[in-house]
Amino acid sequence: MAIPIPQPAKLHQTPREKPAEMVILTQTYDLLLWLLPQCEKFPKQQRFVITKRLQDAALDFQESLYEANAQSGQLRLQHLRAADARLNKLRLYLRLSHQWHWLKDAQYQHASRLVAEVGRLLGGWIRQTRG
Template sequence: MATQELKILQKTYDMILYANICLKQFPKYEKHVLAADIRKSMYRLLSLIITANKKYYKKTTLQEIDIELDVLRTYIRLSMDLKYLPIKKYEIWTKNLNEIGKMLGGWIKYVKK
């Protein structure tokens, strides 16, 4: 399963690179609030993936990753609803998140075996 874990790490890394471009266009007054929360959530997601990859017992960490992914999805949807994020960038970003979610689902199924 090591290759799958590395793929999810790389996918998350790439998503963060894309997201930082999107976050730069947030209004100035939101850059230190919502944009900062989104950034923290993405970095936490990345940190949890690295942690899960290194742990022998992964189940609780994988659940934490799943929770953080949902938090991030909610922040991004809120950004789009508040018109800070154009619909096209929202679609690309959520597509990346969905791919990460699918990889995470596969990882969770593999660990449960």
Template sequence: MRDDYPLYIKWRYIVEYLLEISGKFPKNVRFNLADRITNISLDVLEAIIEAVYTKKKADALNRANLNIEKIRALLQICMNKKYISIGQYEHISVEVNEAGKMLGGWVKSCKEPGI
């Protein structure tokens, strides 16, 4: 059932990509910044799964939205510190922005009467 949700599929790809690039961070930040990015991205995935399976979707979706903003901020830091290349940053930013738009649409649909 989860695979019926494009946002779930998109975010799973993002998590896999973030795991790949964060594994190449310098050792001095791998166990704090990289772990933080990984954990927050997994929190987003968990919130999406929760929204798929629960009737109270708004709480889970709002949590996912907040965590996506955290991911954006952390990725900007990574690019500024050159832990990721500009190309990697541009690629993942496009993916995260698309996921954010998908999430926003889902949140909006939950606010409509009868949903």
């Protein structure tokens, strides 16, 4: 029996979320939907090293956003800062993947645009939380 999967825009919606927070969760989900299948095409000998770190950074980033969304004040800010550090790791692993030709130029440009947009949203959320 197949389990229906909600559409990304509806998956993260709760009554207390602000629109900017909703967008970052959806954008990150879309990034994961694109990125994780790409990782399956990376060389097998790297799947347990760089590929795993790339996947972990992306998934940990998403988890940090959910944790931040569940908190307020300084706790939220701590989770957002952790998310920022994880996003920087994600950028590093994407650059390495491109440098080693595991991602084609067009794929890297696409990933970079997605990550840049998520980074802008995260920066705005951090500024809003700081007050």
